[in-house]
Amino acid sequence: MEAHITKHLKIFCIYDAEGSIIGELTYLFKKIFKNFECSMCNITHGKVSTKKEWTTKLKSSRFNIEALHLDEQSTELKSFTKGIAPCVVASIDGKLTLVMNHSELTRMRGDVDIFFHQLEKKIEEIS
Secondary structure, three states, X not given: XXXXXXXXXXXXXXXXOOOOHHHHHHHHHHHHHOOOOOHHHHHHEOOOOEOHHHHHHHHHOOOEEEEEOHHHOOHHHHHHHOOOOXXXXXXXXXXXXXXXXXXXXXXXXXXXXXHHHHHHHHHHHHO
C-alpha cells in the first residue's frame, strides 16, 4: 500500500505570502513592522534564503513536495487553502486533504527535522 500512496501522492507546502516581488516586499514589511509570521516560511527559510537543511531533507524525502506561494497555486488548490494558509496539503489520487494547519506548523518553531518527522506521521495516518 505504501508504494501506491507514495506514487500517487503530492505534498503542497503553502506559504502565507505572494511570490511576486511586490508580494515578497509586502511580506518583509509585515514581518518587520507588524510582527507578522508565516510558520511555513520559518520552516523553509532562514533570515535571507532557503535553509540548507530544508534543501537536503527535500532531496532525500520519499515524497513529492512542492512549496508554493499563494499566487503560485492552481485554481483548485487556491480554493482549498483560501483562508487557511500557511498549511500543508496532500493530493492523494487527486483528492486534496489538509495535512498540517497553521497552528501545527507554528509549534514546530521553524525546525526542519520536526517538520519532516510530523509529515511522515501525518501521511501514515491519512493513508
